[in-house]
Amino acid sequence: MIIANNKVVSIAFTLTDGQGTTLDETETGKPLDYLHGADNLLPGLEQALTGKEVGDNFQVSITPEEGFGVVNPDLIQSLPASQFEGIDKIEPGMAFEAKGASGKVEHVIVEAVEGDTVRINANHPLAGVTLNFDVTVVAVREADESEIAHGHVH
Numbered sequence: 001m002i003i004a005n006n007k008v009v010s011i012a013f014t015l016t017d018g019q020g021t022t023l024d025e026t027e028t029g030k031p032l033d034y035l036h037g038a039d040n041l042l043p044g045l046e047q048a049l050t051g052k053e054v055g056d057n058f059q060v061s062i063t064p065e066e067g068f069g070v071v072n073p074d075l076i077q078s079l080p081a082s083q084f085e086g087i088d089k090i091e092p093g094m095a096f097e098a099k100g101a102s103g104k105v106e107h108v109i110v111e112a113v114e115g116d117t118v119r120i121n122a123n124h125p126l127a128g129v130t131l132n133f134d135v136t137v138v139a140v141r142e143a144d145e146s147e148i149a150h151g152h153v154h
């Protein structure tokens with residue numbers, strides 16, 4: 001069966017960044033199931049899967065622009081530590097949810113703590129990263145009506 005819209009596809013993949021570091025991978029025997037044509041995957045990855053069939057293995061590289069965006073320097077800010085009230089110890093790598101200027105909730109990561117200054121980054125963790133997927137198609141089946149109606153796999 002060829003991968004096309006309204007097929008449920010199971011893929012095994014390894015995702016590495018531009019330096020070859022593994023960012024994510026499926027476990028053996030636990031592929032990722034998704035509904036093709038329902039925006040379940042990054043568009044560049046879904047496009048590369050169209051027309052493939054079980055057993056096909058391929059590599060696709062997705063630029064930051066086609067992936068999670070480029071790094072926006074405006075989303076990296078230095079704040080006084082006094083703004084982090086109620087937190088005993090602020091350490092690099094900590095994640096917070098914060099209300100941005102627009103009122104929208106943003107996920108921010110503490111990048112660095114220098115004295116009384118905390119540098120936070122509200123970019124997506126994969127912003128600026130080239131995504132190199134190595135993909136194997138494990139299974140393809142027809143989606144059922146409720147899956148198509150909901151836009152995801154059941």
Ligand code: ZN
Nearest residue numbers: 146150152154
């Ligand atoms: Zn559903």
